[in-house]
Amino acid sequence: xxxTLKEVDVVVIGVGFAGSILAKxxxxxxxxxxxxxxxxxxxxxxxxxxxxxHDELKYSIRKGMMQDVTREAxxxxxxxxxxxxxxxxxxxxxxxxxxxxxxxxxxxxxWRYHEEEFIYKTHIEQRYGKKILDPDLRIQDWGVTYQELExxxxxxxYLLGVCGKAGNLNGKIEAGGNPLEAPRSREYPNPPxxxxxxxxxxRKAASELGYHPFLQPSANSTRPYTNPEGLxxxxxxxxxxxxxxxxxxxxxxxxxxxxxxxxxxxxxxELRTESQVLRINLDSTGKKATGVSYMDAHGRxxxxxxxxxxxxxxxxxxxxxxxxSGIGKPYEPTTETGVVGRNYAYQTQxxxxxxxxxxxxxxxxxxxxxxxxxxxxxSVDNFDHSSLGFIGGCYVLCGSTxxxxxxxxxxxxxxxxxxxxxxxxxxxxxxxxxxxxLSGTSTSMRGNYLxxxxxxxxxxxxxxxxxxxxxxxxxxxxxxxxxxxASEIARxxxxxxxxxxxxxxxxxxxxxxSTHNTGGAVIGADxxxxxxxxxxxxxxxxxxxxxxxxxxxxxxxxxxxLTLGALIYWTADALKTRYLKRPGPLV
Amino acid sequence: xxxxPSSNSxxxxxxxxxxxxxxxxxxxxxxxxxGSARAEETRRFLNESERRFLxxxxxxxxxxxxxxxxxAEAGVxxxxxxxxxxxxxxxxxxxxxxxxxxxxxxxxxxxxxxxAELFRRSILAINAHFASQAKSFDQLPSEEKDAYLSSLExxxxxxxxxxxxxxxxxxxxxxxxxxxxxxxxxxxxxxxAWKMIGFPGAYADYHDLIDKHGVEFHRExxxxxxxxxxxxxxxxxxxx
Numbered sequence: 001x002x003x004t005l006k007e008v009d010v011v012v013i014g015v016g017f018a019g020s021i022l023a024k025x026x027x028x029x030x031x032x033x034x035x036x037x038x039x040x041x042x043x044x045x046x047x048x049x050x051x052x053x054h055d056e057l058k059y060s061i062r063k064g065m066m067q068d069v070t071r072e073a074x075x076x077x078x079x080x081x082x083x084x085x086x087x088x089x090x091x092x093x094x095x096x097x098x099x100x101x102x103x104x105x106x107x108x109x110x111w112r113y114h115e116e117e118f119i120y121k122t123h124i125e126q127r128y129g130k131k132i133l134d135p136d137l138r139i140q141d142w143g144v145t146y147q148e149l150e151x152x153x154x155x156x157x158y159l160l161g162v163c164g165k166a167g168n169l170n171g172k173i174e175a176g177g178n179p180l181e182a183p184r185s186r187e188y189p190n191p192p193x194x195x196x197x198x199x200x201x202x203r204k205a206a207s208e209l210g211y212h213p214f215l216q217p218s219a220n221s222t223r224p225y226t227n228p229e230g231l232x233x234x235x236x237x238x239x240x241x242x243x244x245x246x247x248x249x250x251x252x253x254x255x256x257x258x259x260x261x262x263x264x265x266x267x268x269x270e271l272r273t274e275s276q277v278l279r280i281n282l283d284s285t286g287k288k289a290t291g292v293s294y295m296d297a298h299g300r301x302x303x304x305x306x307x308x309x310x311x312x313x314x315x316x317x318x319x320x321x322x323x324x325s326g327i328g329k330p331y332e333p334t335t336e337t338g339v340v341g342r343n344y345a346y347q348t349q350x351x352x353x354x355x356x357x358x359x360x361x362x363x364x365x366x367x368x369x370x371x372x373x374x375x376x377x378x379s380v381d382n383f384d385h386s387s388l389g390f391i392g393g394c395y396v397l398c399g400s401t402x403x404x405x406x407x408x409x410x411x412x413x414x415x416x417x418x419x420x421x422x423x424x425x426x427x428x429x430x431x432x433x434x435x436x437x438l439s440g441t442s443t444s445m446r447g448n449y450l451x452x453x454x455x456x457x458x459x460x461x462x463x464x465x466x467x468x469x470x471x472x473x474x475x476x477x478x479x480x481x482x483x484x485x486a487s488e489i490a491r492x493x494x495x496x497x498x499x500x501x502x503x504x505x506x507x508x509x510x511x512x513x514s515t516h517n518t519g520g521a522v523i524g525a526d527x528x529x530x531x532x533x534x535x536x537x538x539x540x541x542x543x544x545x546x547x548x549x550x551x552x553x554x555x556x557x558x559x560x561x562l563t564l565g566a567l568i569y570w571t572a573d574a575l576k577t578r579y580l581k582r583p584g585p586l587v
Numbered sequence: 588x589x590x591x592p593s594s595n596s597x598x599x600x601x602x603x604x605x606x607x608x609x610x611x612x613x614x615x616x617x618x619x620x621x622g623s624a625r626a627e628e629t630r631r632f633l634n635e636s637e638r639r640f641l642x643x644x645x646x647x648x649x650x651x652x653x654x655x656x657x658x659a660e661a662g663v664x665x666x667x668x669x670x671x672x673x674x675x676x677x678x679x680x681x682x683x684x685x686x687x688x689x690x691x692x693x694x695x696x697x698x699x700x701x702x703a704e705l706f707r708r709s710i711l712a713i714n715a716h717f718a719s720q721a722k723s724f725d726q727l728p729s730e731e732k733d734a735y736l737s738s739l740e741x742x743x744x745x746x747x748x749x750x751x752x753x754x755x756x757x758x759x760x761x762x763x764x765x766x767x768x769x770x771x772x773x774x775x776x777x778x779x780a781w782k783m784i785g786f787p788g789a790y791a792d793y794h795d796l797i798d799k800h801g802v803e804f805h806r807e808x809x810x811x812x813x814x815x816x817x818x819x820x821x822x823x824x825x826x827x
Contacts, residue, residue, distance in 0.1 A: 051811045054789035057768040062680060073682035078693055085690040085697055088682045197800035239791030361803050365786060366793035405767040405786050417740075418648040418759055419733065427655070430784040456684060508693040 002293060002301040008032040011292050011306035013277045013321065014313030016101020017561070018547045018568050020255040020263055021159075022310050024229075025572040027268040029580065034304060036275040036294055038313075039098030044256050048104075048246030050239075056404045060244045065105045067095040071459035074316065078470040078506045080333055080447055086456050086464065092508065093346075093515040094244065095314050099273060100255040102314060102515065103561075107243040107369030107401055108219035108252050110162045111558035112153050112566075114380055115146040115182045120554060123381065124391055132391060134474050138343055138444045139391075140553045143525035143534040146182055149566040152573070154185055156565030160253035161225040161233050163190040163370075164217035178214045180376040190225055193218050193236070198362050198434035199373030202398035205492035211375040216397060218370030219253035219561075229262045240402040242369025252369060272296075278460060280309050280325040280544060289327075289544050295460060307583070308543050308575075315550035319344075319450045319520035320465040328521075328531050328540045333447050333468070339531050341450035343522050344467065345555040347514035348394070348440030348475045348503050350483045353410050354490040355433050355497035362431055364400035364408070372399025372437070375489075378482045379557040380441055390477040392441030395557050396486045398434055410435065412497045434493075436486050440479055440503070442518070442555035445472045450520040471505045479503040516560050521550035523567075525587075533587040535574040536567060542585045547571050629665040629773060631672035632703060637710045638664055641758075643725035647732050648762045655783045656776070658762050666765030666774035667706070676703035698749065702757070709754035712746040713739075770810050781808040789813075 009031035075084035096102040167177025192215035220236035236251040274297035291305035331342035453466040483502035524530025651657035678701030742752030765774030788808035
């Protein structure tokens with residue numbers, strides 16, 4: 001028999017960036033908040049300390065910080081006519097687990113989205129007409145605008161201590177920054193990171209070709225910085241163990257460094273780790289959540305009643321929890337009915353390995369997670385697509401996040417995979433090869449979606465999430481175009497060998513690309529095409545709010561975290577100033 | 588083979604051996620010869636015939652050269668032995684619920700075997716294949732070893748239920764892992780794989796170096812086993 005616990009005001013499912021910030025805001029407003037985290041508690045000291053944290057095998061190869069795949073996997077297929085099979089280990093993307101969530105193992109690349117991305121469908125159709133869109137594409141507007149989110153972007157940047165140089169300050173173009181960025185209301189809280197050698201070579205070549213290079217905005221601090229919560233970050237030492245690792249230096253912004261110490265001190269908040277939420281419980285009308293059911297590490301089941309449920313468990317897990325709880329109608333791709341799981345998208349990554357020759361010593365292991373010099377000239381809709389026959393784009397970044405050798409040992413095309421020639425090539429190119437990273441838009445498409453798997457189950461007997469995804473032709477054409485442009489820059493750098501390698505289909509689960517899984521519980525103005533309203537509130541069960549990259553109706557060129565931060569504070573504000581005064585639908 | 592090239596090869600071999608030894612002596616970090624390596628065998632999972640096959644196979648995947656050790660000298664077989672004896676080998680890091688079905692290439696590994704079972708099953712089939720011809724893989728000349736490994740790589744052979752390319756990819760993956768991982772895992776002996784490419788290992792403080800563009804940075808690589816002596820954070824200030 002599950003034990004019913006004392007009712008609280010708010011239960012938060014998943015204590016990463018979204019969970020910890022929302023919990024902090026609501027606990028500070030006087031509400032009793034319980035945070036349920038399925039993973040372990042962990043902190044910069046002692047859990048992320050050197051030298052043990054610099055263990056490539058444990059963290060990068062065996063995925064030491066990721067969701068326990070033995071208990072909760074996901075299934076995958078490229079097309080809904082195929083049979084999905086479990087991803088038996090994490091490769092293509094890396095969902096985190098444990099206190100702080102993905103906010104612990106991210107790189108810290110900190111991008112705002114563009115104004116037109118929030119009105120993407122309207123903007124694209126106005127600029128190019130409807131004919132530019134392939135019939136299967138399903139882009140849409142967010143129902144919230146950049147102008148509305150700008151103050152919340154700003155707040156999140158100051159929480160993290162983001163390092164960069166403004167390129168557009170209230171509409172005025174600033175030297176040294178990204179002239180193509182959306183207007184920001186004030187300068188970044190900290191100056192940009194140091195430029196790597198490969199980035200400096202890229203900057204010169206990109207400038208010569210007429211592009212606009214700048215240093216990527218970063219949440220790896222560049223100087224001692226005390227955030228508005230009173231927590232202090234140290235400067236990054238460019239250790240080269242950032243993504244997939246926790247930061248030993250208090251330099252990477254993570255929930256542990258920028259918010260949790262404040263939250264944990266508030267007696268209105270209680271953290272329960274190793275607590276696996278099984279479902280959100282609804283009353284007999286199905287329109288109101290009564291709380292959640294969860295199981296602890298001893299296998300004891302509890303019911304935690306709450307007036308308000310915040311679902312902040314990572315994009316993919318949020319969608320699965322809605323489906324397991326029967327909140328919202330599941331999407332069906334042949335009839336295009338239902339909404340939960342609709343518009344799942346990803347990131348169209350491609351790479352340009354650039355072999356510079358043995359006299360160029362790049363020392364790529366000297367790297368912050370968000371190191372890199374970048375151009376924004378080919379992102380999203382920063383260039384004219386009228387004659388190109390596709391929408392979307394990529395930012396083009398040159399720099400390194402690491403040179404850990406199990407993962408990184410580039411060899412030129414034609415090199416055998418093993419043997420003496422392979423070994424010689426690894427030695428010759430290891431310290432002399434830059435790899436451009438192109439982060440590309442992922443356009444939502446009718447057949448790409450999330451639902452529950454009919455066959456495979458987790459350790460608690462519940463159906464796994466099933467992912468159905470392949471790259472839309474539009475995105476393959478986009479990747480080909482932008483990757484060729486990037487290769488021109490690589491050749492301008494004087495590279496001996498440039499490997500022009502655009503992303504091609506089919507999507508495969510077997511190699512890492514990105515953990516920017518988006519959509520499935522998208523935000524919008526129309527309940528027939530969205531799961532949550534403009535305040536991230538469930539259309540169907542108004543005392544459930546879902547905040548994650550699952551809200552994105554399609555995916556941008558840019559890394560998703562900063563936009564998620566803006567949505568978190570936007571939602572916190574709506575909860576505090578409107579919902580709590582009058583609980584009920586906000587739209 | 589005619590006498591000429593053969594004696595040439597022999598002379599070349601001798602010359603390279605001398606170079607190898609003298610370099611190693613000068614550097615003071617002799618790649619362990621196979622004989623003395625026997626004493627350091629970990630013997631946690633692999634049996635004698637598995638070890639013999641793996642020693643010969645990884646020696647072809649990453650061979651020794653005049654200056655740098657290959658996978659065999661670097662201890663990669665010990666690495667594999669320890670990995671297979673542990674949680675990874677036992678399948679405790681994989682989702683292992685059935686039904687097991689053959690998937691598309693994009694769906695990744697779908698066999699029911701744990702990594703340890705996959706290794707054992709495949710090597711047993713390989714050893715049986717050679718035994719049936721009264722041969723042993725490790726006794727083949729290098730060219731024949733390479734040819735056989737290539738046929739495994741192509742996936743032409745069924746290794747008692749394991750497609751040979753699945754086994755080959757798995758073997759190559761573990762060979763590279765063992766070669767380049769921290770020596771605490773049994774391979775990368777004396778950090779020589781890191782020295783070969785110039786990776787400083789677990790050392791990680793480049794604040795004052797990252798913008799010195801183009802410098803040649805030489806530093807003794809740091810293993811996790813070397814301890815926290817080089818620098819470590821105190822409690823920091825973020826936890827305040």
